[in-house]
Amino acid sequence: MLPQSLLLALGAASTAAASVIPRQNGTTCTNPVVRKEWRELTDAEKAEYLRAAVCVRNLPKQKYSQIEAVTTRMDDLVYTHFSLNLDIHFVANFLPWHRWFLHLHENLLRDECGFKGVQPYWDWSIEADSRTMPESPIWDAATGFGGNGVKTGNPTPGFQRCVVDGPFANTNLTLAMGWPDMNTVGNRLHCFTREFNSAEGHDPVTGEIIIGDMQVSAYSSAVMRTIDNFDTYRRMSEMLEGLPHAQIHSVIFGDMGPATSPNEPLFFLHHANVDRAWARWQGRNATRLADYAGFIDRDETIRASITDEMPVMELADTKPVVQDYMDTMAGPLCYTYSKMTL
Template sequence: MLWTVALFAGVAAAQTYLPDAVDILAKESLSKVKDWLAKNPQGSCTLETAVRRKEWSDLTVAQRKAYTDAVLCLQSKPAKTTSSAPGAKSRFDDYIVVHIQQTPRNHGSTYFLPWHRYYVWHYEQALREECGYTGYQPYWNWGRYAHDPINSPLFDGSEGSMGGNGAPANYQGIPIPGAPRPYNLIPSAGGGGCVTTGPFKNMTVNIGPLAPLSIPGIPRNPRADGLGYNPRCLRRDINKNSAAVTTANYTYDLITKNNNVYWFQTVMEGQFPQGKWGVHSGGHYTVGGDPAGDFYVSPGDPAFWLHHAQIDRVWWIWQIQDLQNRIHEVSMTRTMSNFPPSANGTLDDLSGLGVLAPDVKVRELMNTLGGLMGKFCYIYE
């Protein structure tokens, strides 16, 4: 992927990437959104009034720094979840607590896509309302950086990044339970230790781990549920082996070759018994380390929020190919991988964010242009 760096008025501009196939599809599909809105007006929410979430490298360095400053601000404010999670020390930790508590319900289930949409939007609101952030949640277009993520604007360790790689650690890689060889282990990319550069070099991870991790030296949590106080550094292993499954062709095929939400979500999350990780897993394991490599605690790495904004973007692009039908389409059961066995979820099921936000019907989380009783009004650029 080609990019250049421009300068204007003495301020560094964002790198400019050539549009990939997914970018082009999204832009071309806006005419479908316009037609749908003409037939289905959403109150004050229009294409003109909708918030536009942008890709990380399309922001200026100053805009990126404003975002990371807001994340650091959220990490400095007292937690609301301490009664159930004594390890929670900040408002940032509150979001990790909710994810840990709701992981068995909101992954591999009906709620995976709509719940994470609600989750990312609420986090965006916290940054804006509690920390004075005036922008919106950026996303991570995986394909832009897949060939060299360590040297990307996202992870190069500069002040305009989301922080750098971890220091070298002696570990073999990340095991993938249930996957056949050779797909059952993501080889180490040479990191795995503490992040020492960028805005989060001094960050403390307070909660977890919960899932088994292969990196040595990470202390166990004092509680079985992972919610005890366990301060440690942020660790990463920025891994191009994992990023290899997030190139634009994988995302484009995901959107265009899966005509129902069951297969769209199944392929996105990964089919581990067949050795297929999916872009969801590929993005998480591109970051790796602790807590990003922990299925439950992964929101504890600030990069999580850009990854899941991209998950939401890809779902949004898939939805707008047939918006009339796909904003009403859910699938799967109410439990992760149907364990324990449960009934199929419906649009009238409730989904919420614990102490952070009330339960709402899933149908309120399906439409980015007028959903959540009109509070959702955004698209992706």
């Protein structure tokens, strides 16, 4: 079972479309684009997504002119997610906010990097059920996102452990926010990194971090089935966020750990899978499409409403309203997932 301390730590630190018809703006969604699982993409489709993901990390920022630490276009997203941490995690809007964020990111890839595909998702319950998380094809250097961080021998903080293979290897990407100081933002350059773990500390003999099975019991299909079986939004959302969502962030760790986690390109595939779990639970059932409850603050003083506006800081010109992000096939959204069963 999941150590409570880890969940609490994640509470503070954790951290998370359409090509033919990209914008619906109230028109009917008759031809939704299909978000596919990473393994379902052709190698060309994978390469196209990876190309766009590198591209957005090399474009200059457009927002936050006053914030020196924000330098790239991806930093615009990272800084927003980081700064809003307490307003968008472990509160009611966790799911609709991240649904909006993914949609914004996908449009950005399309509009600013010429992305031709559709946002993919990563169904980590496949790795969980086969207990093969450290060996997942998602880490492939050629057709994936590169692997675990490795010790570099560089003593400079932020450069001691880096992802050294794949399209986001440290030579191609230097990040200004987050790791190794996870809780304050600042212009601290560091390499892109991961630190696979099972929250079991270090091997007493080798001193290496224990990778183990990467806590697969927290994000297996059995867990997803339990989540699926809740009958209220609030309980479903709380377990989805607190268990599989949070554990994926913490077992990959490095840049995936702190609230600057959109630094990790897999953030968007991870959150697409979380979004898929919500969409599956909703099942486009009228009652569930309207089921939204909880609190807007962690102290649970203000009840959330489906008409709430969600915070965006400078990232967007208008604040999205929760009810516009309840249905993946209505309002501004028009997408579905390749697999809606468990």
